[in-house]
Amino acid sequence: MNFPQHTWLLALLLATQTAAAQPVSLPGYDPAAAEAQRALEARFDTALKEADYRGWLKQWSSGPNHVGSPHNLANARDLEARLRSFGWETRIEQFEVLWPSPKTSRLELLGAKPYLARLKEPPLPGDSTSSQTEGVLPPYVIYGGDGDVTADLVYVNYGIAEDYEALARNGVDVRGKIVIARYGKGWRGLKPRLAQEHGAIGAIIYSDPRDDGYFQDLPYPDGPARNQWSVQRGSVANFALYPGDPLTPGVGATAGAKRLKLEQAGSVLKIPTLPISWGDAQPLLAALRGPVAPEDWRGALPITYRIGGDGSARVHLKVEADWGSQTLYNVIATLRGSDYPEQWVIRGNHRDGWVFGAADPLSGTTALLAEAKAIGELARQGQRPRRTLVYASWDGEEAGLLGSTEWAEQHADELRRKAVLYVNTDGNGRGFLNAGGSHALQRLINGVAADLRDPDSGVSVLERQRARARIDALAPAAKPAQKDVAKKLAAGGDVPLKALGSGSDYSPFLQHLGLATLDLGYGGQGGSSGVYHSLYDSYDYFARFVDPDFSYLPLLSQTVGRTVLRVANAPVLPQRFGDFADADAVAGYAQEIKQQADADRESARNQDELLAAGAYPAVSNPNRPLLAPVAKPAVPVIDFAPLDQAIARLQASAKRYDEALVAHGAGLSGDVRDKLNTSLQRIDQTLLVQTGLPGRPWYRNLIYAPGLATGYEVKTLPGIREALEDRRWDDLRRYIGQTATVLDAYREAIDRNTTLIEPG
């Protein structure tokens, strides 16, 4: 068990005082079924052993475990053997993917004060694995270009779109130059992609101490923050176009699959890109001249941040890879359901790390295995889940969700027929439950969170989330939306699920196949960001700084285990459609977009007036001269009526279904229930459009997508929202129509279900 004895007693006491006072319903369950389910879950909990988590994490993170490494394969086999020993059917599914291995990395500042970058992460006292060198991937990014370039250096802040607007106003452009961007804000791969689109010939990305170093906390090994020589590795593949193997978009990368040529692979970048530490970045940044960087561009190095681009700092950058392939090993374990073997609840976590990968991803993998062990024991004792469980250990997530995407593409037809839900986790921290996914499952997750005790505070996971949201809404800088949520919470409303963008293995299930999807994890009390994707994401670090009690890994197992088992055993699948239709989700997103259109129209008009009045040259400061901004295209008045009407219909239908299920759900015949479940299982697929989003057909979900210009960050109602942001008026009109159409299809499916359950 994960609770020390006294905390456990306190939790029981509090449960009597608070949770018991407000019994939380299990959606899709009648009271008797709910009681039985909760009893099962209590038995599940007793099978979770702290020693398992510690032991597995230590073993798996004892050697480098990136794609293709011997230790990764050994971990796959170890997992498979354990899963089999727990009573699961197992197999390892392989895919062959494009896999450039780093060959050469060189970076030097030329000129009067030359500097040759170290590009190395040294061993640290107290971090036992950091002295290993055999098989360790050097600092690099995967799916950047090869190149050997020498050019003037330009500092571009985070290297996101708005930074290029600021560069232009400072009269600096990056054509033919090498950019240096700091990690943070936008996703890693955006930085070289935008640099490439603006004409740069090379890109450097570094970790500024402002963002995850000494500015935040003491550097490792004295504290949890990133140290002087630590480097964040990662992928720069443009997965907002499509994730997975760059050569096989849309199909499984089996040995015989049809492949693109490398130069056709839209997700692979062209310019050489290298990630570095702040230790290596400081001499480069200190050499820059030219304009002083805008205030919000300045990091925590003891220098005056300047933009450069004036020939002050010439840099030589050389990056080369071996453009070969590697084999991925996905471990797939199945526990056949007793009643509905053709309905699958899928649960995954990746297994590959950049080096030792203790927090990311192996912590999450220990939770997955512990769940499988506990569920296996229950099955052995006769309490097999009613629906089939599929537990998956993905390979190659770090390079761009390779293992999960290839598997989802390969098994697409079967998944469309059988999948009920995909539940994802990744590296786990300590603190607050972060839950994102399909909004009709919001009540399900609130119910799970209400039934679990948070180890640090002793209150329920849900109460802790609620307290956080309400306290944050009191801060002077709180946004109106936060205050609205806090008001609803104060009145007893549910904690909203987050909408999912990308960055972990849920993406193909949610955004390509349209399955109901959840992503769960704990964090927010410090964690592994100071060693993220570095040599130092180790067992020693995890046990000192991430989760020293190993109390949040059992909690993650409890959270995911309940989620999986509640869905697997549910008499009626647990959607509540009002949570999808209403202001916390679809209706709220539409409202945001309409407000954004109004604000953009007003702001373009205001700026036009000021441009016409010559206001920008009038305020220009000769000490910090700025060019006038480029005029923004005018925003026409947009007809959102088709969308508004579809949402209004959806809200009415959702309310009718939710009320009908509460009134009549317990009394349904087995036949009706089966029909209902089959419909509920597939309903999220109505939200797809087969032609996908503009320029990225792989992404078919019209409710959730990662932003093409933001990377991980979600864009809700993406066809509409991104058309507005990019001022594509034809697309905007088209996607208002298409989005209304899929919402209507979803609503019609709801109506059919309501008809099924409403008496005669």
Add this chain to the structure above:
Amino acid sequence: MNFPQHTWLLALLLATQTAAAQPVSLPGYDPAAAEAQRALEARFDTALKEADYRGWLKQWSSGPNHVGSPHNLANARDLEARLRSFGWETRIEQFEVLWPSPKTSRLELLGAKPYLARLKEPPLPGDSTSSQTEGVLPPYVIYGGDGDVTADLVYVNYGIAEDYEALARNGVDVRGKIVIARYGKGWRGLKPRLAQEHGAIGAIIYSDPRDDGYFQDLPYPDGPARNQWSVQRGSVANFALYPGDPLTPGVGATAGAKRLKLEQAGSVLKIPTLPISWGDAQPLLAALRGPVAPEDWRGALPITYRIGGDGSARVHLKVEADWGSQTLYNVIATLRGSDYPEQWVIRGNHRDGWVFGAADPLSGTTALLAEAKAIGELARQGQRPRRTLVYASWDGEEAGLLGSTEWAEQHADELRRKAVLYVNTDGNGRGFLNAGGSHALQRLINGVAADLRDPDSGVSVLERQRARARIDALAPAAKPAQKDVAKKLAAGGDVPLKALGSGSDYSPFLQHLGLATLDLGYGGQGGSSGVYHSLYDSYDYFARFVDPDFSYLPLLSQTVGRTVLRVANAPVLPQRFGDFADADAVAGYAQEIKQQADADRESARNQDELLAAGAYPAVSNPNRPLLAPVAKPAVPVIDFAPLDQAIARLQASAKRYDEALVAHGAGLSGDVRDKLNTSLQRIDQTLLVQTGLPGRPWYRNLIYAPGLATGYEVKTLPGIREALEDRRWDDLRRYIGQTATVLDAYREAIDRNTTLIEPG
């Protein structure tokens, strides 16, 4: 002239195109009088010579010129001689004030890694005066306590009230400890005062590079920012209680004046306080342990900022002064008015610096002298102003507005009878006009700004202000109030005057005597903040980084000269009362306060709910534990009706007067005009209450005061606003009544004036 030839031509061209298209009225003038006045002003301009500014600034800043220094007295005599040579009557008025001179300063970090602070500003190449040592005041603050203390060190961020709330939540208190605070946000003297009130026994104030050092720009001498060893001197006297000589509040510090004993002087602090450079601060801050400082506490030093207070860093601080007295020398020059010699327009700038004082204050003094020279020439040519001008060079401003306050107190009765306006300037920079003061003068200043060309941009000073405000209002972080102002500006409204708090010599005239007051200056394009109150505020610095063309000093003379002359010659004094009564001033302040009361009530209630629900322990992060905040007193529903009604009456009366003056102002008889002017001259004195503000009777103005808890920053409607902030409900009710009463008195005076000018 201050314009290069081509800019001047451009300015003329633009004047034809824009300013001429919208002729700006001169308030208080009929068209013929306005034309004559503008012709006079054009002649005034021709007398401004760039060489004068350069020469005077170089001469006056060639030696240390603090209170009591030989060079300060030499500058006084030089000024007096020049003023007399320009045709002014002159005298030097002396006062005897408490003046502690620094004797001992020592600061050392004890323990394993001891460090002895340098406390010295070294000579710099290219800064010719920095090699002087003779007579230079060492880094120190005046009116702190003497002491020799050894104690544990605590970092308190800016050392303002909210920082002590954060300290408490971190479980750290400062009793018996020495605090180290960074310069910025609150006024300097608040930091040791709050430390003292919280039980600290010593205080250190340092300049973090985040606030005015390398984070902002290259350090001097490479650029304008503060360097590693530069120290900000200053006063820590509690001038929000009363400014001026600490021993003679309310009366002139003449030789025979009745004096308090030192221990009775409420404005003098008790604990030893020392200002230091970041070079000396870094070893101290790096030695601190204890909680990591909150994010907005962290500066730009390459360390992890921590709070300390756990015994990790013991410090020895010794500060001693010679508690003697010094003589102040105010230079007072008078030019007798041709028509109304008993009506005075007063204009002042201080003369004392901390060391060489080139930017602060001598740049402003050059503008003053150039105006006096130009006006003297006009008088010699027969164009003497109609009202008397009094030009004053104040001594001892830096220590706490000593010279101006003692003079205003000494001449209080005469000033109440004769003063029409006090116009202040101080050190001048480059960029935008900053204009603050009595709001009925808003139109006057807009008219002056409309008639002047900005040297950097070539557009009018007013257009530049308008462009700045409108562009800033487009920023995503712009506040609703900024957007409101921008909308009014877009519709042709005036640029609002700022309300005045304290920090320069206008305070006694505005807040003690209730005279109409203005404070004018240029800045906002970089300036002297990087050498503020240091050895390096030199001619060399000014000529390189503040105003290399010497173009904004003539512009300041043009601005103040026009202001002074337009008032001195005005047929009717130029108030427009709507600008005082309406939303940009009094009505807006009342609205702000009512909204604040509502927000405070809501926020106290929300926090109470969260405290009762145990939300704070529920979210506490064991890695960064925080105690729950202390419950805030509930905010009752407050009856603002007396204030609202007084303001409504005021607005109606103001409108009636403003319209009557436009309709009938030109046709008034000389007798009516004289009566009217006499009334207008004294009307601001109706805004005083003789008992003053709670706990600080020296401050009598119920519209404008410096914040008792903020220092320089203004509190408008201070009796009401501060009572709300401090939760003093009796005071709140009392000051709602008193403020309504003074607004009624002001309104009655307006009504009498309206009756005078409206045709019987």
